[in-house]
Amino acid sequence: AQSVAQPEDQVNVAEGNPLTVKCTYSVSGNPYLFWYVQYPNRGLQFLLKYITGDNLVKGSYGFEAEFNKSQTSFHLKKPSALVSDSALYFCAVRDRADTNAGKSTFGDGTTLTVKP
Amino acid sequence: DADVTQTPRNRITKTGKRIMLECSQTKGHDRMYWYRQDPGLGLRLIYYSFDVKDINKGEISDGYSVSRQAQAKFSLSLESAIPNQTALYFCATSPGHGNEQFFGPGTRLTVL
Numbered sequence: 001a002q003s004v005a006q007p008e009d010q011v012n013v014a015e016g017n018p019l020t021v022k023c024t025y026s027v028s029g030n031p032y033l034f035w036y037v038q039y040p041n042r043g044l045q046f047l048l049k050y051i052t053g054d055n056l057v058k059g060s061y062g063f064e065a066e067f068n069k070s071q072t073s074f075h076l077k078k079p080s081a082l083v084s085d086s087a088l089y090f091c092a093v094r095d096r097a098d099t100n101a102g103k104s105t106f107g108d109g110t111t112l113t114v115k116p
Numbered sequence: 117d118a119d120v121t122q123t124p125r126n127r128i129t130k131t132g133k134r135i136m137l138e139c140s141q142t143k144g145h146d147r148m149y150w151y152r153q154d155p156g157l158g159l160r161l162i163y164y165s166f167d168v169k170d171i172n173k174g175e176i177s178d179g180y181s182v183s184r185q186a187q188a189k190f191s192l193s194l195e196s197a198i199p200n201q202t203a204l205y206f207c208a209t210s211p212g213h214g215n216e217q218f219f220g221p222g223t224r225l226t227v228l
Binding site: 042044 | 120151156157158159160161164174206208213214216217218219220221222
């Protein structure tokens with residue numbers, strides 16, 4: 001079974017400060033890892049993914065995430081937060097070996113609020 | 117035009133009614149998914165389909181059924197709606213196993 005934990009329901013940061021949204025995962029094999037963002041009254045939008053290769057992944061809107069296999073983590077980061085980054089963020093995991101299932105498991109989401 | 121569309125966007129219905137939510141995509145993806153979102157519970161998978169002849173149950177399929185009418189169309193039905201099916205429903209597509217999903221705008225369903 002695979003699972004994702006986003007330990008913080010809410011993250012608050014000031015505009016211009018760095019932000020981190022935490023994600024830890026559990027899979028039986030190697031993971032595919034994804035981050036999505038959801039703005040109010042919208043569907044989820046893809047931000048970035050880790051498939052293989054470099055542990056530091058860069059994505060849309062200046063976001064990046066670091067894959068840490070030993071800590072089974074995939075934290076989302078941005079060096080300088082914007083008010084417009086305020087949204088609900090989801091981490092998702094998929095077992096790379098489970099090609100027949102192809103199911104992603106999503107975390108419960110973290111609400112990011114960036115204050116001016 | 118949006119790549120993944122859902123109709124209706126909002127629906128209020130009564131307990132016991134049959135409801136169909138529709139999803140269409142122009143991305144040419146084989147894989148399609150139906151999720152429901154409840155506050156604090158993230159997204160939970162209802163059904164998924166890898167092609168027209170392949171339908172699979174997700175983690176919360178009870179009370180739901182689906183139809184894959186074509187590669188581009190994947191419908192979700194609630195045969196007899198109940199209040200705890202009140203939620204936000206999302207359709208998603210994906211080109212393959214290692215790829216991200218593309219989500220529709222969602223359908224907000226309220227069952228009274």
